[in-house]
Amino acid sequence: MTDLDSNSIHTGLSGRMLLENPLLNKGTAFTFEERSELDLHGLLPPRVETLEEQCRRAYKSFVIKPTPILKHIYLRSLQDTNETLFYALVQRHLQEMLPIIYTPVVGQACQRYSDLYRRPRGLYISFPERDQIDAMLANFKRNIEVIVVTDGERILGLGDQGIGGMGICIGKLSLYSAVGGITPNLTLPITLDCGTNNKKLLEDPNYLGWRHERIGDDDYYEFLELFIQALKRRWPNALLQFEDFAINHATPLLEKYRDELCTFNDDIQGTAGVTAATLMAAAKAAGKSIEDLSVAFLGAGSAGCGIAEQIIRLMVGRGLSDEEARQRIYMVDRDGLVHDQMEGLRPFQQKLTHRFADIENWPAEGGASLADVIRIAKPDAIIGVSGQPGLFTQEIIENMAANHEQPIIFPLSNPISQVEALPEDIIKWTNGKALIATGSPFEPVQFNDRAYPIAQCNNIYIFPGLGLGVLASGANRISDKMLNVAVETLALASPALVNREAPLLPLMDRIQHVTNDIALAVALQAQKEGLAPVTELTDLEQKIRAKRWSPEYRRIRMSFC
Numbered sequence: 001m002t003d004l005d006s007n008s009i010h011t012g013l014s015g016r017m018l019l020e021n022p023l024l025n026k027g028t029a030f031t032f033e034e035r036s037e038l039d040l041h042g043l044l045p046p047r048v049e050t051l052e053e054q055c056r057r058a059y060k061s062f063v064i065k066p067t068p069i070l071k072h073i074y075l076r077s078l079q080d081t082n083e084t085l086f087y088a089l090v091q092r093h094l095q096e097m098l099p100i101i102y103t104p105v106v107g108q109a110c111q112r113y114s115d116l117y118r119r120p121r122g123l124y125i126s127f128p129e130r131d132q133i134d135a136m137l138a139n140f141k142r143n144i145e146v147i148v149v150t151d152g153e154r155i156l157g158l159g160d161q162g163i164g165g166m167g168i169c170i171g172k173l174s175l176y177s178a179v180g181g182i183t184p185n186l187t188l189p190i191t192l193d194c195g196t197n198n199k200k201l202l203e204d205p206n207y208l209g210w211r212h213e214r215i216g217d218d219d220y221y222e223f224l225e226l227f228i229q230a231l232k233r234r235w236p237n238a239l240l241q242f243e244d245f246a247i248n249h250a251t252p253l254l255e256k257y258r259d260e261l262c263t264f265n266d267d268i269q270g271t272a273g274v275t276a277a278t279l280m281a282a283a284k285a286a287g288k289s290i291e292d293l294s295v296a297f298l299g300a301g302s303a304g305c306g307i308a309e310q311i312i313r314l315m316v317g318r319g320l321s322d323e324e325a326r327q328r329i330y331m332v333d334r335d336g337l338v339h340d341q342m343e344g345l346r347p348f349q350q351k352l353t354h355r356f357a358d359i360e361n362w363p364a365e366g367g368a369s370l371a372d373v374i375r376i377a378k379p380d381a382i383i384g385v386s387g388q389p390g391l392f393t394q395e396i397i398e399n400m401a402a403n404h405e406q407p408i409i410f411p412l413s414n415p416i417s418q419v420e421a422l423p424e425d426i427i428k429w430t431n432g433k434a435l436i437a438t439g440s441p442f443e444p445v446q447f448n449d450r451a452y453p454i455a456q457c458n459n460i461y462i463f464p465g466l467g468l469g470v471l472a473s474g475a476n477r478i479s480d481k482m483l484n485v486a487v488e489t490l491a492l493a494s495p496a497l498v499n500r501e502a503p504l505l506p507l508m509d510r511i512q513h514v515t516n517d518i519a520l521a522v523a524l525q526a527q528k529e530g531l532a533p534v535t536e537l538t539d540l541e542q543k544i545r546a547k548r549w550s551p552e553y554r555r556i557r558m559s560f561c
């Protein structure tokens with residue numbers, strides 16, 4: 001094979017082997033000429049369909065599936081059969097299908113991964129096979145430009161899913177292609193199987209991963225190092241996205257590798273980007289600016305601390321001192337408000353503490369809870385990234401509404417089973433005053449004869465554009481400033497800036513457009529910092545357009561070499 005970007009594709013495959021290849025298969029859309037040339041006559045029904053007709057037929061099959069997980073299974077099997085049709089269908093029904101291929105339904109798919117497993121996709125590298133990583137990577141005979149890797153230890157808010165984490169890597173990469181236009185054959189999901197501490201999986205006779213408890217840190221970091229070095233040998237210019245690593249590994253891995261290859265952590269940096277942008281839009285909608293806000297977090301983990309640092313960078317960029325900005329952030333973790341006398345804090349949490357001396361006289365019993373922080377510090381915004389459902393209680397939300405005309409309330413934990421509060425409750429408890437964004441998608445809430453749209457504050461608004469910008473510009477690293485420009489670009493695209501009743505983030509039908517703008521901003525910034533070769537602006541725009549793959553059939557021809 002084969003260049004999927006050009007108008008015709010030459011392949012040595014024919015007959016059933018060709019129909020088995022999801023990147024080349026067109027199913028009923030193979031023309032008579034192709035059927036003759038590629039030995040397909042009789043292997044397909046006689047009628048030749050267009051892609052449009054196939055999409056209509058596939059959509060009919062999709063809608064009759066009675067449950068979300070059956071819809072997911074159907075779409076995944078379409079993806080494994082005919083990728084062009086899969087992406088054409090998903091792009092035509094993005095709003096409806098996003099929750100099926102991504103959060104929330106992908107969460108169930110990860111939890112039931114071994115039961116649902118059908119066909120191979122991606123790469124599984126298990127710890128016992130660590131001396132064969134080069135050979136495993138060589139098994140992929142094609143060039144790879146984007147990799148999403150997980151070790152499965154913190155999948156959404158659902159904890160350790162072992163090799164079931166592959167589901168989220170596949171979902172993210174589907175969005176790189178459906179939203180960011182990255183050619184699917186340039187992407188690769190990878191699961192590093194380090195064992196699992198999920199008892200249910202260890203006892204499940206169907207579990208397909210390495211049936212062993214998770215390896216200790218010495219083995220873990222050695223294994224990761226073997227993987228990274230092998231990756232650099234095989235695809236030195238690939239973009240590597242770390243996805244859903246647990247709190248103890250996510251930040252150390254990012255810090256260790258971000259200057260060594262083109263990499264970022266989606267949960268730390270992607271989430272920080274989208275949340276900071278949504279917060280900027282919410283501040284504007286409330287008649288404020290981001291540097292005026294004080295923000296309380298529930299959950300001082302990878303996402304929470306990543307978002308907090310991004311907000312601090314924005315506040316400092318707008319004139320606050322680092323110390324002033326940090327004073328405006330309240331991190332509440334399992335043991336309450338994080339302060340400098342707390343034991344066992346991780347290095348990235350230590351930078352976000354309040355001085356114990358400043359809070360010891362607070363009228364709060366034991367450690368200050370989120371409710372205490374709201375009562376005493378009166379933050380303008382609360383952001384839930386605890387992975388624990390229901391923690392934004394009615395009392396908490398009502399107190400936010402008592403303190404502020406338009407309280408900003410972002411329960412961001414995924415999937416929906418883990419959300420800190422449901423939008424309809426927040427609207428009810430604040431009498432429609434709250435500015436809301438959630439991590440998973442929700443329908444607009446009907447309240448007092450008005451529909452309140454709910455923005456989906458999810459890193460999907462950042463990573464496809466970031467990836468497209470990196471690939472089109474040839475950037476070799478991902479800097480904080482590249483993320484900053486992504487934030488500014490997304491914030492400016494908020495429909496709430498011009499219409500108070502609009503959602504805080506663009507609707508899904510605008511996401512490809514916004515993704516292009518983010519890609520251009522990121523690529524320009526990479527050039528500015530010397531991380532990508534400098535070109536004329538028009539060349540860069542052209543490169544972004546050229547990098548965008550679209551799901552259309554190309555003529556398939558027999559290759560005779």
Ligand SMILES: NC(=O)C1=CN([C@@H]2O[C@H](COP(=O)(O)OP(=O)(O)OC[C@H]3O[C@@H](n4cnc5c(N)ncnc54)[C@H](OP(=O)(O)O)[C@@H]3O)[C@@H](O)[C@H]2O)C=CC1
Nearest residue numbers: 156157247299301302303333334386387413414439458459
């Ligand atoms: N909307 C989006 O785009 C994104 C959403 N998320 C969601 O955010 C959630 C967290 O992700 P991430 O930060 O990576 O996970 P982490 O495990 O790194 O962080 C979660 C933090 O919450 C703390 N926590 C647990 N229970 C409570 C509690 N009852 N009260 C206060 N804090 C608590 C944890 O403490 P401890 O370690 O002690 O358990 C931990 O510090 C997940 O549900 C994930 O799906 C993440 C990325 C993107």
Ligand SMILES: CC(=O)C(=O)O
Nearest residue numbers: 156244267414458459
């Ligand atoms: C969205 C995402 O990356 C998460 O919930 O982990």
Ligand SMILES: [Mg+2]
Nearest residue numbers: 156243244267
């Ligand atoms: Mg994630």
